[in-house]
Amino acid sequence: METSTGIDAKQRLSAKLLKAVLMAACVLGISVSCVQIFFDARQFSKGIDSEAWQMLAMIREPSTQAAYKMEPTTGEEILFGLMEHQSVHIAAIKIPNEPELAVIKRDLSKSGYRYFSDYLFEPVRIYRIPLYKKEPVLEHYGELFLAIDTAHHGQEFIQRSLIVMVSGIFRAIAMAFLLYLIYSLILTKPLNRLIRNLYQINPDAPGPHKLSMPNSRQNNELSIWVRTANQLLESIERNLNLRQKAEAQIMRLSQYDYLTRLPNRRTLQKHLQNLINKPGSSDGNIAILCLGLDDFKSLNAHFNFNAAEHELIKIADRLRNHIGNRGFIGKLGEDQFAIILSKITQPYAAAEMAQALLKQLATPITVNDEKITINGTVGITLFPDDGQQVDNLLQQAEFAMIMAKSRSQNRYQFYIASVDTEIRQRKKLERDLHEALKHHELSLVYQPQIDFKTSRMVGAEALLRWKHPEKGLISPEMFIPMAEDNLEIIPIGDWVLESACQQLHEWHKTEFHDLRIAVNLSAIQLRDKNIVDRIKYLLEKYQIPPRLLEIEVTETSIMEDIELSSEQLNNIKATGITLAMDDFGTGYSSLSYLKQFPFDKLKIDKSFVEGLPGNKENTVIVEAIIQLGRSFGIKVIAEGIENREQETHLIKSGCTEGQGYFYSKPLADQEFAEFLRNWKNKSTSSRKRTFPNEPDVDNH
Structure with a gap:
């Protein structure tokens, strides 16, 4: 589901923050609890050893007397006192080279925690102390043997560890929720209010709308953000009219050549498409003439750039004035023009126009007090005879012009299907030339x-x-x-x-x-x-x-x-x-x-x-x-x-x-x-x- 701000609930910053805080709190609580449990385990292990040594120390003296006197009954009575401790598994008084003087034994505990306690503390721990008398001479009588079942202590340790782990996690989660609530009050709620305000503002026309300043936060980062956003909205409103004017200018420039002010290729395509789509267009031919200037690059290189541009403007004006209302003229490239003639009943009319244009070009142009003659070459294609697609017609006119220029200058040529073949042959020849040197x-x-x-x-x-x-x-x-x-x-x-x-x-x-x-x-x-x-x-x-x-x-x-x-x-x-x-x-x-x-x-x-x-x-x-x-x-x-x-x-x-x-x-x-x-x-x-x-x- 989505909230009123348009953001999916799962994607909201507060939801992500809550997840992150809870995850971090759980990891932290578990980590701290594990450290505490580790230290508790060491203390429990030491406690088991301390308790065993205390029991041995308590019965050492009477056990020595029983061993000295070789009294099994006395030994069993002494050992029987240890059985009060639930952790004692085996207790024995051993005589060197003799069977045990006294032995008592208890089965191992069946505790449900035994698997874990055995892993932590070992199932049974063995303790031994020698039995000897120092006076009048040091004499060894045997040893006191004690085996401790660790399951009783392990059960207590595991129960305590579970309490420590659970309490640690709950404390961390509680702290996480507290931090989340503080964050929500300080930042998330003000941000949500700002987002609702932003949704009410149209960025294309913000008008007088502004974001409201958060209460009592005039000098913090959020207030600075609000002031900056309001300044941006004012700038958008201030520049809206300028942008609209610029778009209108760009639209005009996108349709006309910036130098000659003639329609560009896109406008030519649109005009030609309108002529083709016009009802009754099939009643007469439409002629597309592509006029290319010969060796214009040399003129551009010879004279300075401004002079060459000035002469190009002169040529464009001369062609435009000659064509007048008889056709539509535009600029295809740096030194190429296109002329569209509608209602051409016979192809020779297009040829006459091509000859007239070439004649206009033949008149010398003065460049820096020097008279220069610029020749041209014209390619002609006809609708619908040569095609019905705008791009193809313009391309075919250019192809015809290129082929005419490759044969000689100052001439015109109609498009024929063989032109495409000839162009492809030229491309193949270019590829063959790449290998000519290698193939000798x-x-x-x-x-x-x-x-x-x-x-x-x-x-x-x-x-x-x-x-x-x-x-x-x-x-x-x-x-x-x-x-x-x-x-x-x-x-x-x-x-x-x-x-x-x-x-x-x-x-x-x-x-x-x-x-x-x-x-x-x-x-x-x-x-x-x-x-x-x-x-x-x-x-x-x-x-x-x-x-x-x-x-x-x-x-x-x-x-x-x-x-x-x-x-x-x-x-x-x-x-x-x-x-x-x-x-x-x-x-x-x-x-x-x-x-x-x-x-x-x-x-x-x-x-x-x-x-x-x-x-x-x-x-x-x-x-x-x-x-x-x-x-x-x-x-x-x-x-x-x-x-x-x-x-x-x-x-x-x-x-x-x-x-x-x-x-x-x-x-x-x-x-x-x-x-x-x-x-x-x-x-x-x-x-x-x-x-x-x-x-x-x-x-x-």
């Missing part, structure tokens, strides 16, 4: 690098290849981003660096003593604090002159952490190796990096080499990069050279080195060595080129 599926190929001035092959770029046991060669553009995402690039990058150094060492042992090798370093490797020690170790292990090892890093890799990248690159440069910036011109504010980082070489991205010399935009960019390198005294190498016209234009513009399919495709180690021998054996005159207006890079 990775290898290096080498693409020659030509010095334009001497027409000599001065180096090679080590390029990673993955030959999948089932799918064959996998494009690096596919598996390198995978490796960077799941951090597999760390062991793979270490393997590439060591394998390239080992191969260069093998070439140096032959006739290619001055050959240089270039190795790409990922952004994750660049952040590794042990990378400098790793490079030093490999240079020493494979006896490579530092100038013949070239480390290439991309602009995007150093933008992720400018401060750490600067420190790491300066430490790497201190080892004496060559540093090159790969894909130069594809990022933001490359000029600032040339001033901040210790690069020895710029690598013109192949996207700028394409179309030379006919493409005027690429021509201007390439010539500007070469001129920039000359201004900073930095060599320039171009990749992706595919024909003589591109080579000639680059030479005339002052480019220092080049690589590409015009010279050779990437080759395996043995093929590369053979190619290098053939190149070296060709006549120098046949490979010599003219360099009109040749710049002297070293003088700048």
Whole structure:
């Protein structure tokens, strides 16, 4: 049953206290009684011995006379007097080498307490004293024998012990009840009154209610507790309105993105669910567009955080203004937006909206007085054709966007069932990549690098290849981003660096003593604090002159952490190796990096080499990069050279080195060595080129 306080009677503090006090009292009473009984047992044992010795002392003298005179009758009369004592079991006067002079005997007592008394005091105790006469000479006549039955004394002791035990327990219980009553009056009853008062107060709206102060207890612990509880109730009442306002604000923030003020994913899901549940929703399609910004992380890393957020707000406002009342726009993630279009009669309407949104993004945005163009990719899914569950529809739109972005940028793609299959295949490919290094599926190929001035092959770029046991060669553009995402690039990058150094060492042992090798370093490797020690170790292990090892890093890799990248690159440069910036011109504010980082070489991205010399935009960019390198005294190498016209234009513009399919495709180690021998054996005159207006890079 439960009391008025709502607490089960067995669980009440007073009931538990009573149990504890009674238990403790019983244990204490029994313990004290046992101690007293123990001491009583010792006293009873001594009493038995004392009584026996007194009886022997009392009849010793007449027993000696009877033994001396050899009078059995006198001896029996003397011993018969002992039989008045109920505890005497056997009494005898013994003569040396003769039968007993006199013996009296009584059966052992049949007392019900005998089992306990025998255990405590032994069943029979034996006492002996010699009988002798001292004058005129010491002469021994025999001995006086006495056997005491302890049952009579044991019965008295046990009865007394029971009284002691029972009285001790009752005294302890009485004291326990007295303490319990005192505790109840002082603490339990006031607490029960406070509990009843608390039950009458609503903690969400305590209002003017307060706990009553216990009588005559203004300065004890209970009064302090009551005052503290009343202060807490006042605080709850005082902050109730503030909490309600905060909850309203939290509710609003939970439905909208704090930065762009666009509805968030949860609100998008609710809006889409309402559209699906709306009567007549099956009359027309609902299109869900997922728009993801391309390379927004690079912009976020390049500019300060506030500037990047400001530009994201500009993009959100631009999209919201363009959509207007034609759809519902919300924010899915850091750089992803979702647009819901209802009453779409034909899928092409969603495609037109996607194209219009991409066109809106194509308009440059000014960031810190610099115009930046941000592209996007759109994935489209349709209700009810592609599904009817809200979460699945949003997920399918994201999948379509991801797949569109993996193929190219600034495009849109409709969701198809094969997208799920392709996503699963990508996940399987990621798992296979984890085992690729262990199964020796990775290898290096080498693409020659030509010095334009001497027409000599001065180096090679080590390029990673993955030959999948089932799918064959996998494009690096596919598996390198995978490796960077799941951090597999760390062991793979270490393997590439060591394998390239080992191969260069093998070439140096032959006739290619001055050959240089270039190795790409990922952004994750660049952040590794042990990378400098790793490079030093490999240079020493494979006896490579530092100038013949070239480390290439991309602009995007150093933008992720400018401060750490600067420190790491300066430490790497201190080892004496060559540093090159790969894909130069594809990022933001490359000029600032040339001033901040210790690069020895710029690598013109192949996207700028394409179309030379006919493409005027690429021509201007390439010539500007070469001129920039000359201004900073930095060599320039171009990749992706595919024909003589591109080579000639680059030479005339002052480019220092080049690589590409015009010279050779990437080759395996043995093929590369053979190619290098053939190149070296060709006549120098046949490979010599003219360099009109040749710049002297070293003088700048």
